[in-house]
Amino acid sequence: MGTSGIQARFACHFGAFTLDVDLNLPGSGLTALFGHSGCGKTTLLRCMAGLQTADGVMCVNRDEWQGERVNRPVHQRPLAYVFQETSLFPHLSVKRNLMYGYKRIPKNERKISFDQATEWLGLSHLLERMPVKLSGGERQRVAIARALLTSPKLLLMDEPLSALDQNSKQEIMPYLEALRDNLAIPMLYVSHSTAEVARLADYIVMMDKGRVVAEGPLQQIMASTDQPFGFEEDAGVILDATISERDDQWHLCRADFAGGHLWLRAVEGLKIGQGIRLQVLARDISLARSQQTDQSIQNLLPAKVDEIASDVSPGTSMVRLLAGQTPFLSRLTTRAVHTLAIEPGQTVWMQVKSVALVN
Structure with missing residues (x-):
């Protein structure tokens, strides 16, 4: 097959359940x-x-695993699969668990080094420990590193955080972000957590009853007025931004994005030039026909009305706006839309009441 990326097409029945998908990821x-x-x-x-x-x-990525003339068994597919349960070898140290798969890969086929895997997953200080001495988050990091050390062409992760408590989830998240940013291979990550998806995903596939109901870049899908299930109440957009300024007097920092900037509460550790991911909820954006400076909201952005749609609740509307080319959503009462005579193509002022750092 000649195109890069992942092509996955399955139309099959498993008892009463039908899987019918056609994906190009x-x-x-x-x-x-x-x-x-x-x-x-x-x-x-x-x-x-x-x-x-x-x-x-x-x-x-042009490597055919299954089709009309080929159907490789699982052990011949160059992938790594991380399950909810870590299944570490309890009698082996962290280092020996990691080496188990690594030493079975010929040296000339190793794409990820031992040092890279331990650095990305923060395991250097744990190498001599036994699995029983690890926290849940540490065990899952070892399992992920062990999978990577088989030098896969695809990393599959099936709800890897579901067995962890909230503290362990927060502990492991930065390491997953590091993998996303450093790995040269695609990662497929199964989740039903909107928070995990908002923080980690570049691309999203929404599924329901064995079929794909929406797919595309995360920012594009979340900025749609036709909000997919799971995001209705927390409808909003995800922004990639860069810290450009700190205001120590007021404990604020400025985050620049393509289309403007937003001020948010300064968080310890944020540095000038650091890339971050922000979430702005539709319920936290009000609109004005002119710039209102004598009020408490500090983040005021000019934007063009792109689309107006009926919302999930009666009497409310979802307004899609563009600040430059960056989309935002605003949830308003339909009465407010009518009273302000808001229409597509108009320039309005977004009043952003709250900005959240996705972490």
């Missing part, structure tokens, strides 16, 4: 498979891995 970065429990996320992942017998097509 990015060949790098983190793609989230998102949806309610039972929607088919794990079934799709298992079909991709060859763990589930299914007719279809599977190709990763």
